[in-house]
Amino acid sequence: MSQTITNIAPLHENYNAYTSDGVLLHLTNAMGQDVHQELMSHGRWVGSAEALDLARMANENPPRLRSLDARGERLDQVEFHPAYHALMRKAVSQGLHYSVWDRSDDEAGQRHLRRAYRFMLTCQLEAGHTCPITMTNASVAIFLADEALARDWLPRISTRTYDSSNKAPGNKRGLTVGMGMTERQGGTDLRQITTRAERAGSGANAGMWRLSGEKWFFSAPMCDAFFVLARTDKGISCFLLPRLLPDGSNNGLRIQRLKNKLGNQSNASSEMLLDNAFATLVGEEGRGIALMLEMVTLSRLDCAVSSAAQMRTALAEAVHHARHRKAFGKPLIDQPLMERVLADMALDVAAAQALTLRLARSFDAAATSDAEGAYARLMTPVVKYWVCKAAPALVVEAMECLGGNGYVEDGIMARLYREAPLNAIWEGSGNVMCLDVLRAMGKSRGSVDAVLETISQGMGATSQQTIDVLRITADMAMADEGSARLFTEQLALTAAAAEMRLSLPPMLADAFVESRLGRPWRHTYGMMDARMDARAIIDFVLPE
Numbered sequence: 001m002s003q004t005i006t007n008i009a010p011l012h013e014n015y016n017a018y019t020s021d022g023v024l025l026h027l028t029n030a031m032g033q034d035v036h037q038e039l040m041s042h043g044r045w046v047g048s049a050e051a052l053d054l055a056r057m058a059n060e061n062p063p064r065l066r067s068l069d070a071r072g073e074r075l076d077q078v079e080f081h082p083a084y085h086a087l088m089r090k091a092v093s094q095g096l097h098y099s100v101w102d103r104s105d106d107e108a109g110q111r112h113l114r115r116a117y118r119f120m121l122t123c124q125l126e127a128g129h130t131c132p133i134t135m136t137n138a139s140v141a142i143f144l145a146d147e148a149l150a151r152d153w154l155p156r157i158s159t160r161t162y163d164s165s166n167k168a169p170g171n172k173r174g175l176t177v178g179m180g181m182t183e184r185q186g187g188t189d190l191r192q193i194t195t196r197a198e199r200a201g202s203g204a205n206a207g208m209w210r211l212s213g214e215k216w217f218f219s220a221p222m223c224d225a226f227f228v229l230a231r232t233d234k235g236i237s238c239f240l241l242p243r244l245l246p247d248g249s250n251n252g253l254r255i256q257r258l259k260n261k262l263g264n265q266s267n268a269s270s271e272m273l274l275d276n277a278f279a280t281l282v283g284e285e286g287r288g289i290a291l292m293l294e295m296v297t298l299s300r301l302d303c304a305v306s307s308a309a310q311m312r313t314a315l316a317e318a319v320h321h322a323r324h325r326k327a328f329g330k331p332l333i334d335q336p337l338m339e340r341v342l343a344d345m346a347l348d349v350a351a352a353q354a355l356t357l358r359l360a361r362s363f364d365a366a367a368t369s370d371a372e373g374a375y376a377r378l379m380t381p382v383v384k385y386w387v388c389k390a391a392p393a394l395v396v397e398a399m400e401c402l403g404g405n406g407y408v409e410d411g412i413m414a415r416l417y418r419e420a421p422l423n424a425i426w427e428g429s430g431n432v433m434c435l436d437v438l439r440a441m442g443k444s445r446g447s448v449d450a451v452l453e454t455i456s457q458g459m460g461a462t463s464q465q466t467i468d469v470l471r472i473t474a475d476m477a478m479a480d481e482g483s484a485r486l487f488t489e490q491l492a493l494t495a496a497a498a499e500m501r502l503s504l505p506p507m508l509a510d511a512f513v514e515s516r517l518g519r520p521w522r523h524t525y526g527m528m529d530a531r532m533d534a535r536a537i538i539d540f541v542l543p544e
C-alpha cells in the first residue's frame with residue numbers, strides 16, 4: 001500500500017530564469033523592449049524542464065575519446081552526447097561565441113553587456129559547454145591582430161550555425177576555436193613552455209611552421225583550430241593551429257587521453273601531443289604571451305559572469321527548497337536562522353551579478369573613456385578573483401540548505417559543487433589575479449586613482465574612509481606582494497558596494513556595506529543582525 005508523502009519541495013523546473021531574477025530584472029530596467037523580450041525568451045528556455053534535462057544528460061554522459069578506428073587507424077576524435085551538441089547549437093545561435101564583434105547597429109555600444117546578460121542566463125543552466133564558446137569569442141581578439149587570418153577565418157566563425165561535422169575548416173558552416181598554453185612543467189609560468197616551432201620549409205609550405213610538443217590541458221579538443229604557444233629561436237610565439245588539414249586529414253594533433261576531471265563533465269579537456277603539426281605564426285615572433293593575454297582577458301570576464309551565474313543557481317535552489325519545505329511547523333524560510341543565511345547569500349549573489357555586469361559595461365566603454373579603460377584593466381583580475389572565489393563557498397552553503405537532498409547526484413547541487421572551483425583555477429588562478437592587479441598598478445598608478453574615483457562616486461558621500469583604507473592597502477600591496485589579496489578582495493567588495501548603490505535598491509547596498517565593509521573578516525553565511533530586513537532581501541533577489 002502506497003502512503004501519500006507530503007512536505008516535499010516540487011522539482012524546481014519550468015520557471016523563467018529571467019523574470020525570477022530580481023537583480024537582473026532591476027539591472028536591465030532601462031533597457032529597451034527588445035532586450036526584455038530576448039531575455040524573457042531565453043530565461044524561459046533556461047528554466048524549462050527540457051533545457052534542464054539537456055544539461056543533466058550532457059553531464060551524465062561525458063565525452064568519450066575515440067583514439068583509433070576499427071582498423072587501428074588513428075582517429076583522435078572526441079564524441080559528445082547529443083545533449084551537448086544541443087546546448088552548443090543554442091549558444092551559437094545566440095551569438096555567445098561572437099556577438100561582441102558584430103558590426104551591426106543592434107547592440108552598438110553595449111555588445112559586451114548584452115552578451116553578458118545572455119551568458120549569465122546560459123551559465124545558470126550548464127557551464128561545461130560554455131568553455132569552447134568563451135574561447136571562440138575571446139579568440140577573435142587574436143584574429144584581429146592579423147588581417148589575412150581575420151579575412152580567412154572570421155566569416156565562418158561569425159555565423160550563428162553550430163557545425164560539429166568533422167570537416168576541414170574551409171568546408172564548414174560554423175567554426176569554434178580553442179587555446180593551448182599549459183604544459184606539464186608550467187601553466188602559470190608560460191616562460192617554461194618547451195613546445196617547439198620550426199619553419200616548415202619552402203614551396204607550398206613557405207610561411208608555415210611545424211609544431212612539436214605536449215600540451216597538458218587542452219580543452220574542447222574538437223574545436224576547428226587553436227591558438228597555441230610554442231617556442232622559436234626568438235622566444236615564445238603565438239600560432240594558429242588548425243585541427244584538420246585542408247584535405248580533411250588530421251594535422252598531427254594526437255589526443256593522449258581525456259582528463260578525468262572533478263567536474264565540468266560535459267566539456268572534454270585533453271592531453272594533446274602535437275606531432276609536427278602545421279601552424280601559422282600570428283603577430284610578432286617572440287611576442288606570443290602578450291598576444292595571448294588579449295584572449296585571456298576576455299575569458300576572465302566570462303569566468304566571473306559564469307561564477308555569478310552558478311551562485312545564482314545555487315541560491316535559487318536553496319530558496320526554492322526553503323519556501324516549500326516545512327520543519328518544526330513552518331516553512332524553512334520562516335525559520336529565523338535560515339532566513340538570515342539565505343539573505344546573506346542573496347547579498348553576495350546580487351553583488352556578484354552587479355559587479356560582473358559592471359565589468360562587462362566597462363569593456364564596452366573602454367574605447368571611448370579613459371576612466372572606463374582603467375576600470376576594465378584593473379578590475380578584470382579583481383572581479384575574477386573575488387566572484388570565482390565566492391562561488392564555491394556559496395554553493396556549499398546552498399547545498400546545506402537543501403539538507404540531504406542537496407548531497408545526492410540526482411539533483412543539480414552536486415554538479416554545481418564540482419563545477420564551482422574551476423573558474424578560480426583556469427585563466428589565471430587566485431594568486432595570479434592578485435599579481436596581475438599589482439602589475440596593472442605598477443604600470444599606471446594613475447589608473448588606480450581613476451578607478452578609486454569611479455568607485456568613490458558610486459559609493460557616495462560616506463565613501464572617503466573606505467577609499468582611504470583602499471589607498472593604504474594598495475601601497476602596502478605594492479611594497480609587500482604577499483599582502484596583495486588584502487587589497488584585491490577589499491577593492492572587489494568596495495566596487496561591488498558602489499555598483500549596488502548605483503543600480504540596486506538601497507536595502508541591498510546598505511546591508512552589503514554594513515556586513516562586508518563595516519566589519520572584520522568573516523568566514524560563513526548568516527552573519528546578519530536584525531537591523532537588516534532579511535526577508536525583503538530574499539524576496540527582492542528571488543521574487544516568488
Ligand SMILES: Cc1cc2nc3c(=O)[nH]c(=O)nc-3n(C[C@H](O)[C@H](O)[C@H](O)COP(=O)(O)OP(=O)(O)OC[C@H]3O[C@@H](n4cnc5c(N)ncnc54)[C@H](O)[C@@H]3O)c2cc1C
Nearest residue numbers: 179180181182186187188217218219269426427429431432
Ligand atoms: C578543467 C581544466 C581545463 C583547462 N583547459 C585549458 C586549456 O584549454 N588550455 C590551456 O592552455 N590550459 C588549460 N587549463 C590549464 C589552466 O589554465 C592551468 O591549470 C592554470 O593556468 C594553472 O597552471 P598550473 O596548473 O600549471 O598550475 P601552477 O602554475 O603550478 O600553479 C599552481 C598554483 O600556484 C599559484 N602560483 C603560480 N605562480 C605564483 C606566484 N608567483 N606567486 C604565488 N602563487 C603562484 C597559482 O595561482 C596556482 O594556484 C585547464 C585547466 C583545467 C583545470
